[in-house]
Amino acid sequence: MIRIARRSLVAAVAASALVSGLAIAEEVKPAVGRSIVVASTTSTQDSGLFGHLLPIFTAKTGIEVKVVAQGTGQALDTGRRGDADVVFVHAKAAEEKFVGEGFAAERRPVMYNDFVLIGPRSDPAGIRGSRDIAAALRAIRGKGVAFVSRGDRSGTHQAELALWKAAGIELEAAKGAWYREIGQGMGAALNIASSMGAYVLADRGTWISFKNRGDLDIAVEGDTALFNQYGIMAVSPVKHPHVKAADGKAFVDWMVGPEGQKAISDYRIDGRQLFFPNADQPGA
Amino acid sequence: MRDLPSILPLRFEGVGLALGGRELVTDLDLVVERGETTVLLGPNGAGKSLLLRLAHGLVTPSRGRITWAAGQETVADRRRHAMVFQKPVMLRRSVHANLTHALAAAGFGWRRRRARAAETLDHFRLTHLAGRPARALSGGEQQRLAIARAWALDPELLFLDEPTSQLDPAATRAIEELLFGLKAEGRTLVMASHDLGQARRLAGRIVFMSGGRIIEHAGAKNFFESPRTIEAAKFLAGELL
């Protein structure tokens, strides 16, 4: 009996090994349907924009879009390594560098939203309601009020660094206990700011869809310096011959075309528009 | 027992084993003839268990030669000799599966395995325990199963390492009855023991060991009535060596 039991155990193990082998092989084979990998940012994913856009695109083209949400810096690296077919991020200078290195033929502007400075309602820096981000940052620095920085090379992090610079603050010199670099995504930064009553720079999309607000609210908004532009690039098949260049380009073209642009402006949470299409605005 | 060319005599010639510079057994010369029952006597540490392990091939000698019939160094069919240990090694399986496992290891096919296991259980009156976990048996039952498991492979020669030393008198008597049965079937036994009464009851020949050497090798009657060495005489007189 035991002998039989052992034999069937061996058979079962062999069978399941075969099955998992097949499971892996199935992943190795090209998928039956067409699909592309898009490296994008946590802000686009966390805001729910992709959940709205992708079904529309897939229904029209039959191309499935797999989104890997990372910080802008990491998303660009993923593109550089050839692990994504399209990169969709928000850090114009870094994107132009990506094109300059030959990893993409061109960068197309897609849409913008804006950054907002989030802070506790008690407003220890006394900046609430201001439209001047530079003055607000100087006040935070001056009073040494807690500020949470993404610290992850993301688009939002890079925008934040540019804002400090524009406010005339040498961050490297000014850094202290008040300045908390967390090295995590937007949602994590908001969670941390919420729990410790700190200020934090966030993209409006993530802020609107963020649920664990606690005592947080918008402190500063509406400054033109808080403008947040998104760009999209198909990874060049010259550098990485295996990329799905045609399907990647189809996605880029759709995003900057009339249907994609309309779908972007249609996306709302609680009746509020999160992203504003501007592919027709050269130089954006 | 099958009618096959005998693997005996078993012959030790100048066999020694040293481990880490220490001589555990030295200059072992011994012949075990077909059909004999040889009991190895001697105090703890005399080298009785080691002699059995050397003979059974579990330990390789560092000096000397161990040969079988016609001078071969090994027995082609390994299961012609079997070993029963002082503390029975019971697999974590049923009594029946302990038998079929050993039979499978010896190359018995599924059908022959089941038939031989059934025959063995019956022969050793273990059939009523067939489905029981072997490790749940009493000490005496476990040793009975260990002997049955060795018997199942139909060995010509059995090595037994103090098979009753951990058993009570009733269980010891039951095991000795089994050993008489094995002798009656014409099997050759080599058994280590430190029980003089058991040696008197079972032995045809006695090998008396002390300090890693064979001190005396004689017929049982001669050994018990007129030991030739002082050590053997002291041992028989119950003195501590």
Add this chain to the structure above:
Amino acid sequence: MATDIVSAFATAFGLIVGLDPTFLAVVALSLKVTLSALVLAAVAGLPLGALLGITRFPGRGATIVVVNTLMGLPPVVAGLVLYLLLSRSGPLGGFGLLFTPGAMIAAQTLLILPIVVALTRQTTEDLWGEYGEHLRSIGLTGARAVPTLLWDGRFALTTALLAGFGRASAEVGAVLIVGGNIAGHTRTMTTTIALETSKGDLALALGLGIALVGLTLAINAVAFSAGRIAARHVG
């Protein structure tokens, strides 16, 4: 906060009872990935561990120390190593496995394998100490002894496999890096929990966590009862 926890339990209950299709897909993928990794690790790790347990060779001690250390391999490190290997720019990039369940299976196999090898080594070594002379006496030496040792060590080994399952099903670092947490493709229970936490939906995140613990509990309960019943029959 208390309301968060209450609503987390409500959410968990709703997810499990309501058989939400997205939730079920995530659970199915998690199970597929972890069970596949477990099977692969068992097929490779049980014999390897047993051989390590009963053979003696130069460097064996060092091998055991390395394997024992790898039991504590941080998932994120395993993920990173595999990411660099499987990336299109890496040596195994040609397979196109990055950001697929296959990559996640590979990562979790890497995490489970040392646990299976190390615990199998310990179990079979102990068992060999008890069985060794008998098995050698009936001619089962070296690799021929392995099936007996694995079968007779099956209860301890089941525990080893459960430990491996627990480690793999609970980890997020490795699958997040090599899987990419792609909705509908490589999103497992743990990466979903991480995502919902970052979206600030703590109740949903905790709800998923409760569901995950429940699932693990169910699997352990089944394995435990099966072991109890089997143990009663073979001691």
